[in-house]
């Protein structure tokens with residue numbers, strides 16, 4: 597057998613690799629994978645209660661329902677909340693009619709804007725930021741703790757593939773500009789200061 601000079605062999609591998617990268621069928625395969633991911637993410641979001649808390653609720657003809665024109669945009673910036681009611685006895689929490697503001701022993705938390713708006717939503721987040729937030733229960737994996745009632749303890753059981761699919765779906769949503777307020781400390785903590 598004739599020996600192929602090493603240089604030619606390397607060139608051959610390089611050309612094959614280049615063709616593999618730019619081959620249209622391959623590119624289409626990647627696009628399909630992404631489309632499948634987005635579909636799977638939509639399914640997971642719709643079955644994992646994200647809309648219950650991250651989509652503002654409104655009064656509809658059959659009672660309260662999530663306002664899908666503002667899907668997953670978090671606590672509406674124009675809905676200012678008065679101080680939460682004083683809770684006693686076995687009552688430990690209260691929530692807004694929009695389902696986007698929650699009072700409890702942790703203070704008041706406001707649900708985040710999950711749409712891809714770069715300034716007020718997850719537009720600048722990477723898949724990694726998202727996965728690390730859910731895995732660690734800390735903002736982007738290293739910031740402040742994510743407060744209740746965000747069900748971190750439940751969602752950290754998602755696989756990486758599930759979380760990637762959820763993130764791909766969230767990034768495919770129309771971006772909604774809505775700046776969610778920072779959480780408020782517990783009333784007792786404020787009084788003690």
Ligand code: HEC
Pocket residue numbers: 640641644645646647648649650698705706707708710729734735736741742743744745746747751762779
């Ligand atoms: C029971 C209510 C509830 C449900 C259900 C819920 N969330 Fe949240 N989520 C919250 C609240 C409240 C916050 C804000 C917490 C804070 O400010 O610390 C939040 C924050 C977040 C954040 C932002 C974290 C950060 O550090 O900026 C992400 C991302 C998120 N939720 C994703 C999701 C996804 C995806 C789902 C569905 C799989 C979901 N949430 C379901 C209540 C909820």
